[in-house]
Amino acid sequence: MNEFEKLKINKDILKSIEHHGFTEPTEVQKESIPEILSGHNLIVQSSTGSGKTLAFLAGVGSQIKQEKKVQILIVTPTRELANQILDEAIKLFKHNGLFTCAVFGGTSIFKQANDLKKADVVVGTPGRLLDQMKRGNLRLENIKYLVLDEADRMCDMGFYNDITKIFNQTPKEKQILLFSATITRDVSKIEKEYIKNAKKIVIDSYVDPSNLLQEYYVVKQHNKISLLVNLLSNHLDKKSIVFSNTRQEVDLIYHNLKENNIEAFRLHGGLEQNKRTNTLAEYHKHGTAVLISTDVSARGIHIDDLEYIYNFDLPRDDNQYIHRIGRTARAGKKGLAITIITSSEVNSFARILREYNFKAKLKPLPNFKLLVITKPIKGPSGNGSGNRPQNRDRRSSLGSGSPRRDRSSSHNRDRDHSSTRFRDLDYGERISVSPRRERTSSHNRDRDHTNKEKSSFRNKF
Ligand code: ADP
Ligand code: MG
Numbered sequence: 001m002n003e004f005e006k007l008k009i010n011k012d013i014l015k016s017i018e019h020h021g022f023t024e025p026t027e028v029q030k031e032s033i034p035e036i037l038s039g040h041n042l043i044v045q046s047s048t049g050s051g052k053t054l055a056f057l058a059g060v061g062s063q064i065k066q067e068k069k070v071q072i073l074i075v076t077p078t079r080e081l082a083n084q085i086l087d088e089a090i091k092l093f094k095h096n097g098l099f100t101c102a103v104f105g106g107t108s109i110f111k112q113a114n115d116l117k118k119a120d121v122v123v124g125t126p127g128r129l130l131d132q133m134k135r136g137n138l139r140l141e142n143i144k145y146l147v148l149d150e151a152d153r154m155c156d157m158g159f160y161n162d163i164t165k166i167f168n169q170t171p172k173e174k175q176i177l178l179f180s181a182t183i184t185r186d187v188s189k190i191e192k193e194y195i196k197n198a199k200k201i202v203i204d205s206y207v208d209p210s211n212l213l214q215e216y217y218v219v220k221q222h223n224k225i226s227l228l229v230n231l232l233s234n235h236l237d238k239k240s241i242v243f244s245n246t247r248q249e250v251d252l253i254y255h256n257l258k259e260n261n262i263e264a265f266r267l268h269g270g271l272e273q274n275k276r277t278n279t280l281a282e283y284h285k286h287g288t289a290v291l292i293s294t295d296v297s298a299r300g301i302h303i304d305d306l307e308y309i310y311n312f313d314l315p316r317d318d319n320q321y322i323h324r325i326g327r328t329a330r331a332g333k334k335g336l337a338i339t340i341i342t343s344s345e346v347n348s349f350a351r352i353l354r355e356y357n358f359k360a361k362l363k364p365l366p367n368f369k370l371l372v373i374t375k376p377i378k379g380p381s382g383n384g385s386g387n388r389p390q391n392r393d394r395r396s397s398l399g400s401g402s403p404r405r406d407r408s409s410s411h412n413r414d415r416d417h418s419s420t421r422f423r424d425l426d427y428g429e430r431i432s433v434s435p436r437r438e439r440t441s442s443h444n445r446d447r448d449h450t451n452k453e454k455s456s457f458r459n460k461f
Contacts, residue, residue, distance in 0.1 A: 007033045010062035012096035017058070020091065026051035026331075028203045033059045041176045041195050045183050046203035048326020049302065052149070052179045053085060057092050060145040060177070066097040066120055069142040074123040075166065077153040079104040079273065080280055081300040085123045085149065093121070103138065104128045106273025113137040126154065126162035133169060143170045148178045148190075150299045155186030156317055167194050181206050181326060182319040206322045206356055212329035214360040216339040216349065223370060224312060224340050225256050230368035231310070231338065232262055232290060240308035242292045243324045245316055253312060254292045255376035267293040298323040302330060311339040318352045338363075 003024045004017050025033070028046035035042055036059030046052060056074070064071045076082045082104045089100040101115040103124030109132070116122070116137050122129075132138035146167070148154070154163060176195045178187065191198055219227050232240060244250050247268040254266040265283045267276060276296075283291050284303060291297070298320055309328050315321050328335025339360065341349055353360055 003030075004058075007058075008037055008062075009033065009058050010096060013058050013061055013092055015095050016092045017054070019094075022054075026055075028052055028201070029055045029058070031201050031203060032056070035199055035201065036060060036175070036177060037062065039175060041198040042201060043178045043183065043187070043191060043195065043198045044201045044203075045180060046201070047205055047207050048181045048323060049208070049330025050181075050203065051331065053088050053300075054092070056147050056149070056177055056179055057085075057089055060147065060175075061089070061093055061096065061098060061121070064098065064120060064144060066099065067142075068099070068118045068120065070116070070119050070122050070138065070140065071142055072121040072145045072147070073129075073140065073143050073166075073170070074121070074147040074149060075129065075151075075154065075163065076123065076125060076149045077157055077159065077299055078296055078301075079106060079125055080267075080276065080297060081150065082123050082125055083277065083280075084301060089121055089123065103132055105131075106276070109135070109137075126159045126166065130162055130165055133166075140166070140169045141171060143174050146170055146174055146176045148176070150180050150323075151178045151190060152180050152182055152184040152187050152319070153299045153323070155184065155190070156320075160186060160189075163190065164193070182322055184319065207326050207358075208329055208332075209358075211332065211334045212325060212337060213335070214325065214337045214339070214353075214358055215363050216341060216360045217363050217365060218341055218343055218346060219365060221342050222373070223368075224342075225253060225373050226371045227340060227365065227368050228253070228310060228312065229257065229260050229262065229371060230366055232257070235308060236262070237288055238308060239286070239288055239303065239306045240290045240310060241297065241303075241306060241324075241327055242290060242310040242312050243298060243315070244292065244294060244312040247294060249312065250292050250294055251376050252373070256371065256373055257290060257292070259374060260371065263289040265289055265291045267291060267297055269294065269296055295320055295324070298327070301327060303327065305333075306330075307333075307335050309335065309337040311337070311341075314339070314341060314345055314348055314352065318355055321352050322356060 002014070002018070004014055004022070007025060007030065009017070028044060028050045032042060032044050032055045036056070044052065044055070060072050074085060076085060082102050086100055086102040089098075093100060098120040099118050100121040100123060101112065101119035103112050103116070103122055105125065105128045112128075112132060113135070116132065122138065129138060133140065148163070151163075154160070176198070178190070178195065178198070180187070217227060228242065242253060244253060247270045250266050250268045254264050257264040265279050265286075267279050271279070280297075280301075283289065295315060298315070306328050309325050311321070311324060315324060325337035328337065339349060349360070352358070
């Protein structure tokens with residue numbers, strides 16, 4: 001008997017799972033599917049890449065039939081995640097006839113409205129869901145299951161009020177399921193108010209530490225891109241994501257990687273939605289390229305065979321670190337997360353590691369070439385150069401030959417602080433940095449977001 005059959009999943013969904021080639025449910029699936037089937041409200045915390053999507057889709061999808069009424073509502077923080085869940089739902093519900101519709105901004109309201117007429121399952125982001133509700137295109141009176149995926153991120157992004165508005169439109173009798181790798185205080189607020197008698201399932205650590213190695217480099221801010229180019233050039237045959245906090249910096253990194261003949265894509269909220277969707281679709285298909293992205297890709301996004309994660313800066317919220325690095329080492333695979341920080345960020349990084357019981361190895365700076373960093377020229381979209389990778393030989397200027405904008409041949413002054421003052425960071429330890437360098441960094445000030453600032457995040461990344 002297939003291990004999934006023991007979970008009493010509906011046989012049409014089982015057929016799809018078999019078609020996927022999955023034979024053994026992951027731990028979170030084993031734990032949560034029976035609880036979903038027995039009608040409990042759930043709060044589930046399990047590591048990134050542990051298969052939470054299939055857990056909730058198979059659980060709720062096993063219990064409804066096609067009625068052309070919205071019975072399952074799945075709310076996500078980002079359009080990309082909504083789209084990814086839509087794809088999984090289409091595959092899983094192929095044989096049971098359930099129709100899934102995605103509802104998020106940047107795409108046609110009218111097409112969505114049309115699809116909503118026959119939808120049994122809706123997956124969407126809070127803003128557009130409310131919009132479609134106001135227009136009368138989305139009615140929630142038949143909702144039996146409400147799933148919040150990455151709920152803590154939705155709260156971080158200022159969607160708390162939107163979520164409560166959605167909650168208030170759903171019938172009293174329903175099952176609520178909340179899934180994330182991290183559960184924050186905001187989530188407890190939702191729980192207290194809306195999720196009565198929730199069972200808690202906590203599977204394991206935030207990420208799989210046996211498969212995910214963490215390393216970091218300490219370098220001057222203006223040399224970060226040069227170091228990044230050097231590091232990327234060692235594994236151009238593999239897929240990587242580089243995370244940065246701001247759209248401007250994503251554009252800058254993207255532009256300079258391309259200047260140095262590294263095949264790159266970029267993703268952030270300032271790009272038009274069809275560009276965002278196409279970029280992610282192309283990146284999925286691509287065997288090797290680098291994706292430079294804001295945290296819009298940090299939550300829930302799954303990319304097969306992604307091995308390297310770079311943090312070009314520390315995320316604004318500590319727990320985003322988990323989600324960024326959790327894009328690799330998923331579903332039992334191995335991965336490496338590399339954080340590039342300045343000396344003034346070391347204490348903040350140590351705090352993050354301490355908070356989540358992580359370890360990161362300090363890497364000595366390699367002998368990298370200092371590049372002259374150029375700013376992208378703004379095109380009509382205001383976003384610098386185009387989004388397609390270049391098909392030039394990426395190794396040509398990075399290997400033996402020197403990059404085009406090489407100003408200092410081989411040595412770099414950053415190397416001087418690599419050995420003595422910094423060391424591998426472990427949880428539970430504080431690192432001391434010489435007072436001269438330990439300024440109040442703008443980064444730290446940036447972390448102190450007021451709620452008002454937080455609520456505008458969604459427009460910033
Ligand atoms: P999470 O939401 O926990 O971060 P996902 O639901 O995105 O993780 O799943 C991560 C990857 O694992 C996806 O590619 C998914 O198809 C795959 N996966 C899910 N369930 C299984 C399973 N039982 N066996 C093997 N792979 C699975
Ligand atoms: Mg997920």
